[in-house]
Amino acid sequence: MTKPVALILLNWNTPVHTANCIASLKQYCDELLFDIVVVDNGSTDNSLTLLKTQFPNLAYIENNENLGFAEGNNKGLAYSITKGYTYSLVMNTDTLVDEDIVSALSAHLNDHHQAAAVQPAIYWLHDRTRVWNGKGGFNQLLGLTYSDKTLPTDNASCEIAKWVTGCCMLIRNSALTKSGLFNKQFFLYYEDVELSYRLRGAGYELHYLPSTKMYHEAGVSAKVERKEGFLSPIIHYYVTRNRIWFLRKYGNMIFYPVYFISGLLYYGAAWLYFKLRGRNEKAGFLVKGLKEGVFTAKNLIWPHNN
Secondary structure, three states: OOOOEEEEEEEOOOHHHHHHHHHHHHHHOOOOOEEEEEEEEOOOOOHHHHHHHHOOOOEEEEEOOOOHHHHHHHHHHHHHHHOOOOEEEEEOOOEEOOOOHHHHHHHHHHHOOOEEEEEEEEEEOOOOOOEEEOEEEEEOOOOEEEEEOOOOOOOOOOEEOOEOOOOEEEEEHHHHHHHOOOOHHHOOOOHHHHHHHHHHHOOOEEEEEEEEEEEEOOOHHHEEEEOOEEEOOHHHHHHHHHHHHHHHHHOOHHHHHHHHHHHHHHHHHHHHHHHHOOOHHHHHHHHHHHHHHHHOOHHHHOOOOO
């Protein structure tokens, strides 16, 4: 008999974090409810062999190259849907739990059929008194997505969100079959926000459950010491490009002048900062992200739904 939840972990050269995440899930969560599906995204550090040795009874999917967060997770989501799971729980590998979040999140979706997805309160791993990601919102005037980092109270109840984070989102598979999976064109960043808006467009709600919590280290695979700092320069390309793509489809045209002026000020200041600090690679990726964000044809971003 198929368990209700396929718990998808996308590994890319982070076997220690992935193993720690799996161990915490096995310690605190009811394994009668879920199967763990490890998707390896073309790791080059022998991750898959290490994880299979430590956890031989999990399901493994091997991608031959790094497909990005979006398409990498899509491989796990497709597996979940094909195998008949009711829900898919997408989680980052640099996370830990100290309570049964699988039971809490799945029980919530069982009781709230109007919700396509639900996320917990996500706290910083290094400071468990601070929220890293809470209820997702969107400032329509400024074209800015944001997360409410207010510390939940003891009696905090479910709230309706504009978007839920790919760091930890339990998704109803029947909703995914209507909305489609992550848009692989986004590759990395904003893919969760874009999917959230398609789920809402399909008539569903998105929920934030602050009474349930987990912990996130944040950005492990992108943080490597380099000449231009710890954050990979290409991150500026994806964040810039994908934010513009998102605004082109889901922003309000009335506010496009505001988006243009605020973007000109922000990205101009960021480019100048990078040049003054000698971070030319970051400046170059920022410009590339701006160009592709503005000029990529919509039918290339959303080939099946322009």
